[in-house]
Amino acid sequence: MTKSPPGNLDDLRKEITRSYENLSPRLKQVAGYLIDNPNDVALETLSVIAGRCDVQPSTIVRFAKVFGYRGASDMQRLFRDEILNSAPSPSYSERIRQFRDRADETDWLSPHNVLHDFVESNIIALEHLRDVARSEDLEQSVELMHKAETVYLAGVRRAFPVAAYLAYSLSHVEKRAFLLDGVAGMTSEQSWMLGPGDVVIAVSFRPYADDTAAVAARAKANGASLIAISDSRLSPISRDAAVCFEIKDAEVRQFRSLTASMCIAQTLVISYAYRYGNGQEKVEGKKK
Amino acid sequence: MTKSPPGNLDDLRKEITRSYENLSPRLKQVAGYLIDNPNDVALETLSVIAGRCDVQPSTIVRFAKVFGYRGASDMQRLFRDEILNSAPSPSYSERIRQFRDRADETDWLSPHNVLHDFVESNIIALEHLRDVARSEDLEQSVELMHKAETVYLAGVRRAFPVAAYLAYSLSHVEKRAFLLDGVAGMTSEQSWMLGPGDVVIAVSFRPYADDTAAVAARAKANGASLIAISDSRLSPISRDAAVCFEIKDAEVRQFRSLTASMCIAQTLVISYAYRYGNGQEKVEGKKK
DNA sequence: ACCAGTATAGAATATTTTTTCTAAAACTTT
DNA sequence: AAAGTTTTAGAAAAAATATTCTATACTGGT
Numbered sequence: 001m002t003k004s005p006p007g008n009l010d011d012l013r014k015e016i017t018r019s020y021e022n023l024s025p026r027l028k029q030v031a032g033y034l035i036d037n038p039n040d041v042a043l044e045t046l047s048v049i050a051g052r053c054d055v056q057p058s059t060i061v062r063f064a065k066v067f068g069y070r071g072a073s074d075m076q077r078l079f080r081d082e083i084l085n086s087a088p089s090p091s092y093s094e095r096i097r098q099f100r101d102r103a104d105e106t107d108w109l110s111p112h113n114v115l116h117d118f119v120e121s122n123i124i125a126l127e128h129l130r131d132v133a134r135s136e137d138l139e140q141s142v143e144l145m146h147k148a149e150t151v152y153l154a155g156v157r158r159a160f161p162v163a164a165y166l167a168y169s170l171s172h173v174e175k176r177a178f179l180l181d182g183v184a185g186m187t188s189e190q191s192w193m194l195g196p197g198d199v200v201i202a203v204s205f206r207p208y209a210d211d212t213a214a215v216a217a218r219a220k221a222n223g224a225s226l227i228a229i230s231d232s233r234l235s236p237i238s239r240d241a242a243v244c245f246e247i248k249d250a251e252v253r254q255f256r257s258l259t260a261s262m263c264i265a266q267t268l269v270i271s272y273a274y275r276y277g278n279g280q281e282k283v284e285g286k287k288k
Numbered sequence: 289m290t291k292s293p294p295g296n297l298d299d300l301r302k303e304i305t306r307s308y309e310n311l312s313p314r315l316k317q318v319a320g321y322l323i324d325n326p327n328d329v330a331l332e333t334l335s336v337i338a339g340r341c342d343v344q345p346s347t348i349v350r351f352a353k354v355f356g357y358r359g360a361s362d363m364q365r366l367f368r369d370e371i372l373n374s375a376p377s378p379s380y381s382e383r384i385r386q387f388r389d390r391a392d393e394t395d396w397l398s399p400h401n402v403l404h405d406f407v408e409s410n411i412i413a414l415e416h417l418r419d420v421a422r423s424e425d426l427e428q429s430v431e432l433m434h435k436a437e438t439v440y441l442a443g444v445r446r447a448f449p450v451a452a453y454l455a456y457s458l459s460h461v462e463k464r465a466f467l468l469d470g471v472a473g474m475t476s477e478q479s480w481m482l483g484p485g486d487v488v489i490a491v492s493f494r495p496y497a498d499d500t501a502a503v504a505a506r507a508k509a510n511g512a513s514l515i516a517i518s519d520s521r522l523s524p525i526s527r528d529a530a531v532c533f534e535i536k537d538a539e540v541r542q543f544r545s546l547t548a549s550m551c552i553a554q555t556l557v558i559s560y561a562y563r564y565g566n567g568q569e570k571v572e573g574k575k576k
Numbered sequence: 577a578c579c580a581g582t583a584t585a586g587a588a589t590a591t592t593t594t595t596t597c598t599a600a601a602a603c604t605t606t
Numbered sequence: 607a608a609a610g611t612t613t614t615a616g617a618a619a620a621a622a623t624a625t626t627c628t629a630t631a632c633t634g635g636t
Contacts, residue, residue, distance in 0.1 A: 024583055042331065043368045046624060056585055061625060071625065073592095080331045083371065111426035111559035118551050118558075119418040123411050130407040138399030157456060161449035165546065168445060233301070233323055234308045255558050258453065259547050263406050270406075270543050271399035312613055334594060344615055349595060359595065361622095 005068035005075075009038070009082040012075070015067060023066075029053045030063045034079075042079035046072050114252070121250035122259040128248055129260045141243050141268055144225050146276045148199035150176040152191070152224075154215040155203035162203045162229065162261045166269065173273035180215055191215045196223035201268075202237040203229040203261065205249075216240055227268075229261055293356035293363075297326070297370040300363070303355060311354075317341045318351045322367075330367035334360050402540070409538035410547040416536055417548045429531050429556055432513050434564045436487035438464040440512075442503040443491035450491045450517065450549045454557065461561035468503055484511035489556075490525040491517040491549065493537075504528055515556075517549055 006012040016031050023031060033053040034041055041049060050057040057072075064075040145151055151170055155163030163179060170177035180191055191214070194200065200219040204212040213236035219226045220240040228241035231248065238244040245264050250257040294300040304319050311319060321341040322329055329337055338345040345360075352363040433439055439458055443451030451467060458465035482488065488507040492500040501524035507514045508528040516529035519536065526532045533552050538545040 026584065039372055043371060045622080047622090057624070058586080058626080059584075062583085073624070083331060084327055110423065111430055111555060112421070112423040114559045114562070115421055115426065115552070115555040116418060118555055119414045122414055122547070122551055126407045126410055126414075130404060133400070133403055135398065135400040138403065142399055158453075160456065161453040161550075164452055165446075165449040168448065169543075232320075233305055234320060236309075239305050239308070252554075252558065253562075255457075255554065255561075257554060258550055259410070262449075262546055262550060263410055264403070266540075266543065266545060267399060267403040267406050270541065271397070271402045273543075274397045274402070274541075314614065333592080335592090345594070346596080346616080347614075350614085361594070 006078070009078045012067065012078055026055055026059050027063050027066065029055055030060055034063075038079050038082065041076060042083050046076075117252045118250070118257065121252050122257055125248060125250040125257065125260045126263060129263060133245070133264070137243050137245060138267065138271060141227050141245075142271050142275055144199050144227060144242065145170075145175065145268070145272050147197075148225065149195075149197040150178055150199075152178050152180055152194060152198060152200045152215075152219075153203075154180045154191075154200060154212050156182065156209045156211050158205055158256070158258070159203035159209075159212070159229075159261075161258060162265050163201070165262060166201055166203075166265050169266070169269045170272075173269060175272065182211060191218045194219050194222045194224045198222075198224040199227060200224055201227045201229065202241075204235060204237045205231045205256070206235070208236050213237055229264060294366070297366045300355065300366055314343055314347050315351050315354065317343055318348055326367055326370065329364060330371050334364075405540050406538070406545065409540050410545055413536060413538040413545065413548045414551060417551060421533070421552070425531050425533060426555065426559060429515050430559050430563060432487050432515060432530060433458075433463065433556070433560050435485075436513065437483075437485040438466055438487075440466050440468055440482060440486060440488045440503075440507075441491075442468045442488060442500050444470065444497045444499050446493055446544070446546070447491035447497075447500070447517075447549075449546060450553050451489070453550060454489055454491075454553050457554070457557045458560075461557060463560065470499060480506075482507050482510045482512045486510075486512040487515060488512055489515045489517065490529075492523060492525045493519045493544070494523070496524050501525055517552060 006015050013035060016035060020028065020031055030053050033049070037052075040052065044052075046057045046060055050060055053060075061072045064070075064072040067075065069075045151166075153163040153167045153170075155161075160181075164181075167177045167179035198219075200215060202212050202216045202219070208230075216226055216228070216237040217240065226237070226241045226243075228235070228237045228244040229247060230238050230244065231246065232238065233244055233246050238246075247260045247264060249260045294303050301323065304323060308316065308319055318341050321337070325340070328340065332340075334345045334348055338348055341348075349360045352358075352360040355363065357363045439454075441451040441455045441458075448469075452469075455465045455467035482503075486507075488503060490500050490504045490507075496518075504514055504516070504525040505528065514525070514529045516523070516526045516532040517535060518526050518532065519534065520526065521532055521534050526534075535548045535552060537548045
């Protein structure tokens with residue numbers, strides 16, 4: 001049996017279970033371990049795995065060869081790929097990349113094509129957001145907003161619409177909300193009043209605006225809580241944040257979208273409204 | 289800093305974000321990659337990781353030492369342990385089932401569920417937009433913007449983020465754009481200057497704001513062209529419009545979204561930029 | 577009980593991978 | 607601008623790891 005090395009984990013699993021009975025005792029030991037502990041197999045070295053199934057390292061190599069691989073490392077690669085593939089983030093960048101490659105092929109851009117591209121990549125971004133957003137972050141943000149006396153919103157340039165939307169919709173669910181809009185360049189004067197009972201939601205994307213970073217720093221200094229909506233955990237505003245939403249928004253030909261950011265903003269406001277808000281209509285029955 | 293090697297991934301992450309700014313350029317590169325691709329770090333060898341962040345392998349060792357580890361492998365162990373601990377390696381279907389159970393237990397208004405609902409309905413709204421948007425409307429809008437000396441943006445309350453986004457991104461593609469933001473209640477003074485060579489993009493949703501309707505009327509009176517983004521062809525701003533985009537945005541439990549509106553706004557700007565804009569950066573090569 | 581064929585352990589070897597080290601480059605400070 | 611410091615790339619060395627090989631042990635058939 002040296003001809004058809006299974007090309008993915010599922011196939012290998014099937015192959016192993018199929019021929020399990022015909023294997024020698026030691027190889028059965030190995031088989032059992034591989035099936036039961038795929039993560040260990042992916043991450044540990046051959047000798048560790050060998051130790052765990054109480055077998056010599058060379059036995060594992062033998063095992064791999066029985067199933068058609070050139071060596072144990074070849075087989076191990078399947079286990080590693082499995083983890084890489086099931087992981088949420090690479091699939092996103094992969095999808096985006098594929099989409100972009102496809103989009104870049106058409107070089108004459110009718111507005112209609114542009115719309116299509118945007119719709120598609122916004123959908124991908126939204127699905128990604130849904131897959132990676134952590135419940136705890138959302139919960140914690142809602143709690144912070146609830147406890148806050150006032151919610152301050154910071155965001156300029158591309159992030160401004162998000163901040164503006166938050167300010168508008170928060171006050172509509174009767175949460176005191178204040179947009180640090182820097183009209184007349186008064187951002188620093190405005191952020192002066194931040195206090196320990198307040199929450200700042202700062203929105204900033206690369207290249208990060210100094211203004212917003214300054215507000216974030218001021219929040220920290222004054223003891224206010226900070227919720228960051230940004231494109232990286234390494235951004236100046238994420239660093240001091242109690243909660244950080246890392247948003248990968250769609251990007252079509254250099255232009256980044258705001259869809260995912262707006263979506264998380266809406267989610268925050270509406271989750272808050274449903275849990276604590278009193279500006280909300282009576283909730284009707286569950287949807288079926 | 290050779291005394292306190294963080295003992296788990298979360299601590300390391302915090303430590304990295306905390307000291308990110310003080311790192312040298314190469315080390316920043318590494319930091320970014322580690323934060324964004326924990327799975328790769330766990331599974332790939334040092335030289336592969338090095339290749340991915342476009343850095344020498346030794347640089348990663350340096351990085352690890354800066355954070356107090358004896359070598360890169362020491363640090364890598366954290367990433368591996370994370371996978372081992374977090375994933376008891378349930379199969380995919382198992383994971384789905386667990387998720388559903390979890391979702392059913394908590395009440396249906398958990399922030400996480402709200403996010404799910406939003407993502408789904410925003411996607412539907414986007415697909416709808418793609419299906420009903422008419423090429424001619426897009427084309428005509430781009431032409432109007434091109435011919436216009438200045439583009440004025442009108443939109444208040446819920447429509448304000450859309451108008452703000454348009455103003456910001458239009459000026460970024462070097463189109464004169466002016467946001468009629470009504471600061472100090474000057475909307476009528478601001479709209480006074482509308483002339484025959486101008487275009488107004490008015491954004492308004494039910495219940496339609498008088499301010500925006502007034503701007504639309506003034507545009508008509510002064511001979512400026514009007515592009516309407518609204519939820520109905522019968523709205524006060526649609527009536528006088530040269531082009532009208534009828535946008536059906538997502539609605540989740542009383543709250544309407546802005547996703548589709550933002551998407552059409554982006555489409556307009558970028559279509560314009562590609563056809564006429566000169567504010568566009570030269571498109572550099574695809575990232576590998 | 578003996579033989580042929582297979583399986584196994586463990587040492588020896590080969591390979592890959594990590595770490596250390598050095599010279600050059602970039603950046604600071606005086 | 608010169609001297610010192612930090613950062614970096616790349617080669618060389620060390621360590622870890624995987625694979626091959628061989629002697630021995632086991633198995634089942636006669």
